[in-house]
Amino acid sequence: MSSELGVVLYFAVLNSGGLDNVGAVSTEVKRRLQEINVEDGVIRRVSIICFEAEMNLASYADRGGHLKVEVKPDRVEIFVEDDGPGIEDVEQAMTPGYSTAPLWIRELGFGAGLGLPNMEEKSDIFHIESEVGKGTRIHSVVFRRRDAA
Amino acid sequence: MQLREIMERLGLELVTKDVDIQGREVVWAYTSDLLSDVMANAQTGDLWCTIQRHLNIVAVAKLKELGGIVLANGIIPSEDVVAKAAQEDVPIFVSRFSLFELSGRLYELLRGESDS
Numbered sequence: 001m002s003s004e005l006g007v008v009l010y011f012a013v014l015n016s017g018g019l020d021n022v023g024a025v026s027t028e029v030k031r032r033l034q035e036i037n038v039e040d041g042v043i044r045r046v047s048i049i050c051f052e053a054e055m056n057l058a059s060y061a062d063r064g065g066h067l068k069v070e071v072k073p074d075r076v077e078i079f080v081e082d083d084g085p086g087i088e089d090v091e092q093a094m095t096p097g098y099s100t101a102p103l104w105i106r107e108l109g110f111g112a113g114l115g116l117p118n119m120e121e122k123s124d125i126f127h128i129e130s131e132v133g134k135g136t137r138i139h140s141v142v143f144r145r146r147d148a149a
Numbered sequence: 150m151q152l153r154e155i156m157e158r159l160g161l162e163l164v165t166k167d168v169d170i171q172g173r174e175v176v177w178a179y180t181s182d183l184l185s186d187v188m189a190n191a192q193t194g195d196l197w198c199t200i201q202r203h204l205n206i207v208a209v210a211k212l213k214e215l216g217g218i219v220l221a222n223g224i225i226p227s228e229d230v231v232a233k234a235a236q237e238d239v240p241i242f243v244s245r246f247s248l249f250e251l252s253g254r255l256y257e258l259l260r261g262e263s264d265s
Contacts, residue, residue: 024208027208047212048213051188108201108203109184114183114189121189
């Protein structure tokens with residue numbers, strides 16, 4: 001059992017100009033959550049949320065960003081933060097199918113405009129705030145219910 | 150159905166020679182080239198049919214705990230993809246069929262199994 005204080009994991013996601021490493025951080029998050037016996041269904045959802053976050057940071061954030069995962073007795077909280085370029089119209093960005101991805105990203109099967117909607121769908125609580133020129137912050141919560149699928 | 154039997158009946162080639170597929174079973178499959186779609190909609194254990202060949206497919210298969218990846222159109226993955234898949238224990242197969250034909254044949258095979 002994990003302690004009542006919970007476990008906090010920090011990761012830096014780099015924007016290296018390519019997407020080869022996307023998935024490395026979320027795979028590590030998954031491994032760590034399995035080690036501390038977080039429920040399978042919760043891990044599945046958190047993995048998807050982290051993967052999409054990682055993808056966004058590596059693709060769009062000029063200097064990459066940070067991912068923090070807090071495991072608490074009743075929930076897993078995910079914080080994603082970057083310092084730019086920001087999203088002009090967040091509501092539009094949350095619409096499935098809307099994307100600003102360049103062709104090279106689309107050709108890899110990313111950038112279909114499903115990332116943020118997926119993150120919201122897999123979250124129990126999802127907040128996103130963004131300011132052009134400053135950056136984007138996301139806070140996602142997944143509750144640790146036994147029936148969480 | 151056993152992965153090995155699917156491989157034999159569809160004439161798939163296992164390119165991750167170091168991944169032992171003995172005893173592994175697959176119940177259903179998912180066909181898509183959009184990685185976010187696979188992340189959202191594929192089910193745990195599914196065999197994933199795609200023409201995406203880059204490194205990220207291994208991460209997606211691993212994160213979603215998919216049963217394996219089948220590359221259509223005879224697409225051969227690069228050595229770094231095969232090495233990563235071996236490291237993550239994700240079997241990758243190659244099929245000479247197009248995605249449409251591969252999916253159709255796989256559907257027939259797995260549907261027959263789930264009916265019986």
